[in-house]
Amino acid sequence: MKIAIIVGSTRPGRLGSQVGAWVAAHATDRDEATFEVLEVADFGLSLLDEATIPGAADREYENPRTREWSTAVDSYDGFVFVAPEYNHSVSAAMKNAFDVLYPEWAGKTVAFVGYGASGGIRAVEHWRGIVANASMFATRNQVAVNTLTDFPGGELAPSDRLAADLTGVLDELVTLTSRIGSPALAI
């Protein structure tokens, strides 16, 4: 089982990279799955520039960068979205990275590690509606990293409570992914 931890901020100096690295480090000892970090920023995606709607493109994308992103996402069974809250919602960069594909997400699992001044809770709630359109299976629980209290001196210092939350969410994601298989829908 392969899980991608997707860092959904492309902002220079983003805290998301610290959150993604923490999730990966926390998951290192698990033998049920491998966890890898994907930074959306590394893929240099344009704002949706494909003439064909992704759900109808059958993975035949025009832009080589979309194809590279498609190949990467396709290779995973499930995902952890490291989701910043921007203006009470999801980050535009991550929403665009989601929108440019479709079958690569469909029928797979996802868990959320939100972060922001209120733990990214509103962003994650919005993500739940978005991923439902791709028939994804989301874990019930989520992790809420507070950028005001969990980054003393600018460095992520997760509390025991936060670490326990992450353990629970990863347990749930691994169980869900193994029960569903990969992917649940042949699209």
Ligand SMILES: Cc1cc2nc3c(=O)[nH]c(=O)nc-3n(C[C@H](O)[C@H](O)[C@H](O)COP(=O)(O)O)c2cc1C
């Ligand atoms: C454009 C923008 C809008 C933001 N809006 C919110 C918000 O509505 N609620 C919140 O809790 N934090 C908000 N923040 C704070 C971010 O959640 C926080 O800066 C976080 O570190 C952003 O993720 P990043 O550092 O990985 O880019 C906003 C930040 C940016 C850049």
